[in-house]
Amino acid sequence: MGGSKVLALVAIAVVVYLGEVEGQPEAKFKCTTENATCRSLIGYSNPNGTTLGDIRSLFNVKHLLEILGANNLPSNTTKTHKVGPNEVVRVPFPCKCTNNTGLSNALPLYKIKKGDTLYDIATTTFAGFLKYPQIQVANNLPDANNITAGGTLYIPLPCSCDALDGTAVLHYAHRVASGSSVDSIAQEFGTTSQILLDLNGITDPKSLEAGQILDVPLRACSSSVKNTSFDSPLLVANASYVYTANECVKCNCDSSNNYILQCEPSHLKPTNWSVCPSAECSSNVFIGNTTSIDACNRTTCAYTGYNSRNITAELVTQDTCAVPPSGSGGSTGSGASRITFQGLLSNNLFILIHLVLALVYVL
Numbered sequence: 001m002g003g004s005k006v007l008a009l010v011a012i013a014v015v016v017y018l019g020e021v022e023g024q025p026e027a028k029f030k031c032t033t034e035n036a037t038c039r040s041l042i043g044y045s046n047p048n049g050t051t052l053g054d055i056r057s058l059f060n061v062k063h064l065l066e067i068l069g070a071n072n073l074p075s076n077t078t079k080t081h082k083v084g085p086n087e088v089v090r091v092p093f094p095c096k097c098t099n100n101t102g103l104s105n106a107l108p109l110y111k112i113k114k115g116d117t118l119y120d121i122a123t124t125t126f127a128g129f130l131k132y133p134q135i136q137v138a139n140n141l142p143d144a145n146n147i148t149a150g151g152t153l154y155i156p157l158p159c160s161c162d163a164l165d166g167t168a169v170l171h172y173a174h175r176v177a178s179g180s181s182v183d184s185i186a187q188e189f190g191t192t193s194q195i196l197l198d199l200n201g202i203t204d205p206k207s208l209e210a211g212q213i214l215d216v217p218l219r220a221c222s223s224s225v226k227n228t229s230f231d232s233p234l235l236v237a238n239a240s241y242v243y244t245a246n247e248c249v250k251c252n253c254d255s256s257n258n259y260i261l262q263c264e265p266s267h268l269k270p271t272n273w274s275v276c277p278s279a280e281c282s283s284n285v286f287i288g289n290t291t292s293i294d295a296c297n298r299t300t301c302a303y304t305g306y307n308s309r310n311i312t313a314e315l316v317t318q319d320t321c322a323v324p325p326s327g328s329g330g331s332t333g334s335g336a337s338r339i340t341f342q343g344l345l346s347n348n349l350f351i352l353i354h355l356v357l358a359l360v361y362v363l
Contacts, residue, residue, distance in 0.1 A: 026130065026131050026133075026134060027129065027130065027158040027173065027213035027215075028101050028158065029101065029102045029158045029159055029160040029171060029173070029215045030100060030101070030102070030160060030162060030199070030215075031095070031097035031098075031100065031101055031102030031159070031160040031161050031162055032097065032100055032162055033097055033161065033162070034097060034098065034099075035096065035097060035098070036096070036097040036161040037094065037095065037096050037097075037105060037161065038094075038095050038159075038161035038171075038233055038235060039092055039093075039094060039095065039170065039235055040092070040093060040094075040095040040102070040104075040157075040159035040160065040161075040170065040171050040172070040173070041070060041090045041091065041092055041093075041170060041171070041172040041173065041218070041237070042059075042090070042091050042093065042129060042157055042159075042172070042173040043088045043089075043090055043091075043172060043173060043174050043175060044059070044088070044089055044090075044091050044127055044129075045083075045086045045087060045088045045089070045127060045175075046083065046085070046086075046127070047085055047086055048085055049082065049083060049084050049085045049087070050082075050083050051079065051080055051081060051082055051083060052064060052067055052068075052077065052078075052079050052080075052081045052083060052089070053078075053079030053080060053081075055067065055083065055089055055091060056079065058108065058110075058125070058126075059091045059093060059107070059108045060107045060108040060109055061091065061092065061093070063243075063247070063271075064077075064078075064079055065243050065247065066092050066242070066243075067089065067090075067091060067092065069092075069240055069241040069242045069243065070090040070091070070092045070237075070240055070242075071089060071090050071240070072239050072240050072241065090172070090240075093105075093107060093108065093157060093159070094106070094107060095159035095160065095161055095171070096161075097160070097161050097162075102158065102159040102160040102161060102162075102171070103138075103156040103157065103158065103159065104155065104156060104157040104159060106154065107154075107155075108154075108155045108157070109152050109153070109154055109155070110125070110126075110152065110153045110154075110155050111150065111151070111152055112147055112148065112149050112150060112151045112152070112153060113149060114149040115149075116147065116149070117132075117145070117147070118132035118135050118136060118141075118144050118145075118147060119132045121135060121153065121155075122134070122135055126155055126157070127175065128175065128211060128213070129157055129158065129173055129175065129213055130155065130156060130157060130158065132144060134156050135153055135154075135155065135156070138154050138155075138156040139153050139154055157173065158173050158213060158215070159171055159173065160215060164195070164199075164217045167219075168220050168222075168233060168235055169217035169218060169219060169220055169235070170217070170218040170219075170220045170235045170236070170237045171215055171216070171217060171218070172189070172215075172216045172217070172218050172237075173213055173214075173215065173216075174189070174213070174214045174215075174216045175211065175212075175213055175214075176208060176209065176210055176211060176212045176213075176214060177210060178210040179210075180208070180210070181205065181208065182196055182197060182202070182205040182208055183205070185214065185216065189216050189218060190218075190219060190238070191216065191217055191219075193205065195217065196214065196216065199215050199217065200214050200215055218237040218238065219237065219238055219259065220235040220236055220237055220238075220253065220259075221236050221237075221238070221253035221254075221257075221259045221260055221261040221262075222259060222260055222261065223236075223251070223260075223261035223263075223302075223303075224261075224302040224303065224304045224314065224316050225261075225303065225304055225305050226304050226305045226312075228305065228307075229304070229305025229306055229307070229312075230245075230305070230306055230307060230308075231244045231245070231305065231306065232305065234251065234261070236251055236252070236253040236261055237253060238253050238254070238255050238259065239253070239254065239255070240252075240253055241253070243266055243268065244303075244306070245276075245279075245303075245305075245306035245311050246270040246271045246272045246273050246276075246306070247266055247268045247269075247270055247271050248265065248266055248268070248270050248273070248276035248277070248279070248306075248311060249263050249264070249265065249266055249279070249287060249303055249306075249311065250263065250264055250265075250266040250268075251263040251264075251303065257320070258318075258319075258320050258321070260318050260320070261302075261303075262288070263287055263288060263302065263303035264287055264288030265279065265286065265287060265288065276311070277309070277310050277311050278311075279303070279311035279312070279313050280301065280313060281301035281313050281314060281315045282301075282315070285301050285315075286301060286313075287301050287302070287303050287311075287313045288300070288301065289301045291315065295321070296319055296320055296321035297317050297318070297319060297320070298317070298318045298320050299315055299316070299317045299318075300315070300316055300318060301313050301314075301315055301316075302314060302315070302316040302318075
């Protein structure tokens, strides 16, 4: 095959790819309580690999510990920790509900580099979690083709703060991989196919496409944190942890504890205090201490929140035998993924182009 024909095929593939990607709807997550704020997650990956430090910088995450906790990595993991090509890392970010839609709250902010376009920033830098017109609108840009290197853009990521059937959940923006189905995604994240369909407004599970952004609710541990605390609502997903109260308290969520948040002193140097305030329920009974336990009831000194000066705790009796509601099952019986040409290209375009260009070079 002549080089000109090969290049023509590449051009066709690129045009189809761009057309299909642009044809996908914007990811809009329902967020019904006006001005509600919370913590959300996004499943970010880089086709070339990266480091935790680079991810932290890209998403403006204040402390590396936030990323470590979201991914249940050891707290001594460093920013130079390598993340493999296409390896998914859960990145926490603040969310705010406005006009029935959730968007990242003032973050991340991206500094424009020479040669950047809004399209590249949306589809490549931020992995297709938003469309370039969303960046244009969010930043009041009159011309999408006229951005200046060195300038700063707000990146409006999809998120939500809504409870699910009255239960607090942590909303996770998930990018659908080739070969996935609604059923397989539901099983992976411990929810049901029907919940995913309803939450994302999908009527036909077979319409799922690779590259589509789904709102996936992650079950969060119940806690004793009061709504007056600076970190309320403290949402911690199963198999993850967070440091809170200026990093004086570490809280873990583990299904083996019946989805009850377990908090204890972190023994870290605090971020905004010279020393961590004493956090005790009574004399010599501190956060995390258990004072009594029987077959099902455990009385624990539980973390209840913090303010500018203090950390508070109360003795709480927890039912460790209560059967939690099931988050699995519910197969729709028709969840086969529709992996379209667009889906295949969205995952393999980079490799395809380089292979074809190599072929052109040889010819």
